[in-house]
Amino acid sequence: MTTPTLxxxxxxxxxxxDGWDWVPLWEAIEQGGHIFTDxxxxxxxxxxxxxxxxxxxxxxxxxxxxxxxxxxxxIFIPEMLITARAMKAGLALIRPLLAANDEKPLGIFVMxxxxxxxxxxxxxxxxxxxxxxxxxxxxxxxxxxxxxFIETAMEQKADLVGFSALLSTxxxxxxxxxxxxxxxxxxGKVNILIGxxxxxxxxxxxxxxxxxxxxxxxxxxxxxxLIAKNRExxx
Amino acid sequence: MAxxxxxxxxxxxxxxxxxxxxxxxxxxxxDGDTTQLTYTDLDGTKRGxxxxxxxxDDADEQKKFMIPHIGQAVRKKDMDYITWAIRxxxxxxxxxxxxxxxxxxxxxxxxxxxxxxxxxxxxxITDSPLALxxxxxxTIKAGLEVYDRERSRPAINSVNLEEPRLxxxxxxxxxxxxxxxxAGGASGMPANDTxxxxxxxxxxxxxxxxxxxxxxxxxxxxxxxxxxxxxxxxHYLDSVRTxxxxxxxxxxxxxxxxxxxxxxxxxxxNDAFIILAILAGCDSVMxxxxxxxxLKYVEFKLGAEVxxxxxxxxxxxxxxxxxKG
Numbered sequence: 001m002t003t004p005t006l007x008x009x010x011x012x013x014x015x016x017x018d019g020w021d022w023v024p025l026w027e028a029i030e031q032g033g034h035i036f037t038d039x040x041x042x043x044x045x046x047x048x049x050x051x052x053x054x055x056x057x058x059x060x061x062x063x064x065x066x067x068x069x070x071x072x073x074x075i076f077i078p079e080m081l082i083t084a085r086a087m088k089a090g091l092a093l094i095r096p097l098l099a100a101n102d103e104k105p106l107g108i109f110v111m112x113x114x115x116x117x118x119x120x121x122x123x124x125x126x127x128x129x130x131x132x133x134x135x136x137x138x139x140x141x142x143x144x145x146x147x148x149f150i151e152t153a154m155e156q157k158a159d160l161v162g163f164s165a166l167l168s169t170x171x172x173x174x175x176x177x178x179x180x181x182x183x184x185x186x187x188g189k190v191n192i193l194i195g196x197x198x199x200x201x202x203x204x205x206x207x208x209x210x211x212x213x214x215x216x217x218x219x220x221x222x223x224x225x226l227i228a229k230n231r232e233x234x235x
Numbered sequence: 236m237a238x239x240x241x242x243x244x245x246x247x248x249x250x251x252x253x254x255x256x257x258x259x260x261x262x263x264x265x266d267g268d269t270t271q272l273t274y275t276d277l278d279g280t281k282r283g284x285x286x287x288x289x290x291x292d293d294a295d296e297q298k299k300f301m302i303p304h305i306g307q308a309v310r311k312k313d314m315d316y317i318t319w320a321i322r323x324x325x326x327x328x329x330x331x332x333x334x335x336x337x338x339x340x341x342x343x344x345x346x347x348x349x350x351x352x353x354x355x356x357x358x359x360i361t362d363s364p365l366a367l368x369x370x371x372x373x374t375i376k377a378g379l380e381v382y383d384r385e386r387s388r389p390a391i392n393s394v395n396l397e398e399p400r401l402x403x404x405x406x407x408x409x410x411x412x413x414x415x416x417x418a419g420g421a422s423g424m425p426a427n428d429t430x431x432x433x434x435x436x437x438x439x440x441x442x443x444x445x446x447x448x449x450x451x452x453x454x455x456x457x458x459x460x461x462x463x464x465x466x467x468x469x470h471y472l473d474s475v476r477t478x479x480x481x482x483x484x485x486x487x488x489x490x491x492x493x494x495x496x497x498x499x500x501x502x503x504x505n506d507a508f509i510i511l512a513i514l515a516g517c518d519s520v521m522x523x524x525x526x527x528x529x530l531k532y533v534e535f536k537l538g539a540e541v542x543x544x545x546x547x548x549x550x551x552x553x554x555x556x557x558x559k560g
Contacts, residue, residue, distance in 0.1 A: 059333070076462060077463060077497040078498075081463070120424060121464075124465065137340055142422075142423050142424070151335050167370045168341065169369065172342065172343070175341070197253075
């Protein structure tokens with residue numbers, strides 16, 4: 001086990017006004033101070049700092065630190081969730097500015113729980129983490145028919161699709177849904193991630209998924225890796 | 236057919252193929268090419284479950300590995316281990332033995348075969364009522380069809396408002412079983428206590444229509460992990476209070492140990508949550524009775540009823556102590 005440390009963005013001083021200090025924001029995100037984050041980010045915007053810089057230099061360091069700690073099982077889900085809440089407060093201010101600057105999301109992600117399965121707690125947490133990491137997410141909720149996954153992926157020109165299943169009796173529909181993507185001729189256009197308590201890397205391999213995330217942070221890291229993979233283009 | 240108990244009905248949850256033990260457990264003993272998960276039988280005999288085919292060689296892998304011991308015992312048809320896993324729960328006060336083989340395979344036909352096998356096998360070991368547990372109704376039906384009624388009366392675990400599961404209510408009537416019902420909605424999990432009560436009330440109405448006896452009904456308002464949302468605990472507890480008020484005679488339980496998932500010190504939280512659940516109106520628990528000895532909950536409940544004037548003149552409580560000798 002390695003002890004995660006805060007990764008200070010290299011050369012951040014050059015991207016901020018003289019005398020600027022991000023440390024309070026890094027700590028606020030780490031400790032889940034969403035009200036402080038909101039105030040601090042407003043101040044950064046008022047100071048004329050580029051929104052992309054606020055995101056990369058101000059918001060991500062604390063978020064990534066907690067993500068690493070979660071992966072190493074040093075912190076627990078509630079601690080990750082309050083950091084996510086603080087992150088969300090900052091992103092709510094930054095996102096419209098990024099869009100106005102024509103900044104593209106990291107990728108388009110369609111998420112849902114497979115047919116016959118009503119569990120949503122896990123995939124909601126994964127959705128929050130992916131949004132915080134910069135993906136644009138359409139969450140289809142639970143009990144999602146393969147056709148709806150396919151239609152939404154087409155509409156959104158999705159880069160990634162995620163199937164959650166929490167029951168041993170519904171993980172089978174992860175396989176079915178992948179087969180339906182193949183039949184529809186769209187399998188090569190998306191990367192497919194699967195997850196959920198009964199799933200494993202072996203199951204992901206068996207059904208031909210592109211990846212398996214053991215927890216929410218693993219899913220984010222996987223999505224970041226897979227987005228770089230070559231795929232067929234949507235028409 | 237009422238379950239005989241001292242005030243708290245215990246549904247033993249251990250016989251579930253999802254259950255796992257840490258790969259670093261001191262129970263793992265390696266000897267040459269064989270690896271065994273050791274245990275001490277109820278008569279004191281030291282035994283081992285053969286896990287050689289699934290236990291990793293690499294030390295780092297071993298740390299991460301979780302041993303699916305029940306699944307392994309079922310796959311290997313290890314009668315000693317299966318017998319121990321069932322009898323240890325009975326010895327710890329379980330009234331029902333839950334049987335779930337959902338995770339042994341992802342394929343429906345195979346799952347039904349395993350359910351038939353485990354029902355026959357478990358009935359060769361125990362006369363306790365077995366709760367046939369699956370999220371797939373056909374798997375439950377497969378188990379009911381081979382169930383030997385001479386030995387015990389089965390329970391169905393569980394119906395909810397999901398369309399494919401609704402026939403389980405009629406099935407409970409046709410096969411004359413106990414019926415467990417959970418608060419899952421037609422198109423999703425309940426978002427709060429109100430939806431839990433609404434969903435279970437709808438199921439209670441359907442049970443009225445079919446004619447399921449009140450004493451055969453076990454309601455599970457659904458316990459979600461509190462680590463994921465601090466409101467989840469009260470969603471459950473508030474719904475138990477309302478259901479108890481509306482249905483004084485129905486059984487109410489829950490998968491109480493779900494509450495602590497993802498948090499440290501799970502035993503502390505489980506104990507606290509079961510106490511809160513009993514105070515809210517639960518008369519049944521679904522737990523690992525071996526790790527969480529149930530006697531303390533039984534006695535807590537008896538005591539709490541005395542102290543809150545629910546046990547008139549403390550007669551139930553006195554009777555319990557006299558019988559204890």
